[in-house]
Amino acid sequence: MSLNLEKTGEKVLPFDEKLLRDVTLEIPTPFYIYDEKAIRTMARRFAKAFDWAPRGFRNHFAVKACPNPYILEILGAEGMGADCSSMAELVLSEAVGIVGDRLFFSSNNTPIAEFEKAIELGGVINLDDITHLRDLKRIGMPDTLSFRYNPGPAKKGNAFIGKPEEAKYGLTREQMIEAYRMALEWGVKRFGIHTMVASNELDVDYFLETADMLFNLLYEVSEKSGVAIDFINFGGGIGIPYRPGDKTVNLEAISNGIKKLYTEYIVNSVLKPPIILFECGRVVTGPYGCLVTRAIHEKHIYKEYIGIDACMADLMRPGMYGAYHHITVLGKTEVHKNYDVVGSLCENNDKFAIDRSLPKIERGDILVIHDAGAHGRAMGFNYNGKLRPAELLLGQDGKVREIRRKENLKDYFATLTFPGL
The missing domain is CATH 2.40.37.10 (Lyase, Ornithine Decarboxylase; Chain A, domain 1)
Incomplete structure (x- = not known):
């Protein structure tokens, strides 16, 4: 029996009781069990919510959330990409055929060998620090590059990920401008922009504030560095209702809010319309x-x-x-x-x-x-x-x-x- 996705605030037993009892007769406890039908339903709902995006939409499933190739294969079949942050996650993504621009490599403190593997797979590298540009220059600059923005005190964090100014992730606003200039000078042809400032967040407005911040930065980056941003990755962090009474995050409300901002910042300007990306894991399988x-x-x-x-x-x-x-x-x-x-x-x-x-x-x-x-x-x-x-x-x-x-x-x-x- 699959989960009832409509029971947004209730904590109903997610699997049939008899089925679980029967399984415990064959498989010793403890064990994890996942529901394929419910996962596919969620993946389709996510894609449908953003089907308005003029140049396309994709969620890159955060492999760290559930690094099992059978789960990744299911999500790949539903059109999702993979968000990887380690060698093992790159190998898992490769094993299920998620490569090329469907693979987003967003790591921190990154060993050179992992950059080399991501480049081998044709993945999109999302740099966490401006100094990594020199690492890439040594091994061969890729055609496509993205940078992760850390807004510092300009953006309030949440309980799980902490204050942005105390987080080890990302580049400052000034570094973002300089990084794009350097990358353009060193031969990068295609650019993306990314941020990730919350984890397990349930407030729709938080995501819209983040989107507004990133669209604003995209405009500034384009103006000051001369690059055209081809894709914008709003990160992950969409939470789930762990406690009874918690509300399921309204994906459609997030989508509608981002669509409005997209129109204001992009459609009504001279900017190139970017592809819309996310890297959610928890909300997809949690x-x-x-x-x-x-x-x-x-x-x-x-x-x-x-x-x-x-x-x-x-x-x-x-x-x-x-x-x-x-x-x-x-x-x-x-x-x-x-x-x-x-x-x-x-x-x-x-x-x-x-x-x-x-x-x-x-x-x-x-x-x-x-x-x-x-x-x-x-x-x-x-x-x-x-x-x-x-x-x-x-x-x-x-x-x-x-x-x-x-x-x-x-x-x-x-x-x-x-x-x-």
Whole structure:
């Protein structure tokens, strides 16, 4: 059963309960499961929202959100590109055939080898610092180049990404002008402009303010550097409703607002109409994946604890920065008491929920952790020797298949040279 995309403010169980129970009989918990039909529906909605763009639109899926080639292949088939920031992500994109200008390489502190790989694949390089221009000049300047703008105190950040002036990303306004001049002088023929100033933002106006800022900068860059901007990338950051009562971001409202600004800044001017790009990941797959786990322990001391077989190594977000993920206890709805839902890491921040009102949980109960389809399995790690979980895909045909197996001890010890391991 696919997610009901119309239930914008509710936390409904995103998969059929019987299906999940049946899967747990075949695949040991914990595991991630994604919904192909819902992901495709979201991809099509995103494209339709911006079908007005005179020279075209594309979302470059942020590979870091869910770096599985089966997911990337689905999104590529729906017309999306890939937003990459590392060698491994470039290789994943290449494996599913997302290359050329469908590949956007936007990294920071970048090793030369990664620039070389992006150029080999024909990808669009988005520079995070003006000094990288000299790195590219050494290995061969590409025909197309983009630059990432950091507005500093001119733009308010949000809770997840922080203040722009304290972020390590991007160029200042003055550096942007100089970078385009240098790139033009050194032979670059096609130019883009980019910014990324928010993460998991739910306010439509925030994105429109960002668009206004970038259109304004595009006009200034064109006037002062002499380049024509061929594409404009508004970054990612469109959030999802993690908490009950949160509203789904209205993509159509963002699109309509950007269309109005596009008309004001571009259509009614002498500027070349740019292609419209985004690099969203979370909104594309986030709500359409869950972490399925099982209660294995209970503890009654100063607080009530439920121990599950997943841990922070499987889903880092709650422990890392207190992110909320809704939890459903299969087959139970009536609230019983407040629990801390915890994993087994030797770290006290290994908690999925703190003082959360939940139904009575007993050993063996299956818990579903919602909205884990982005920045979930992708952020996994092996601290305490924990082995990362499997990933499953519910296909459009209603069948579930494994698209990444669970790690085993052989995987964990594979890089060691110690005899006997």
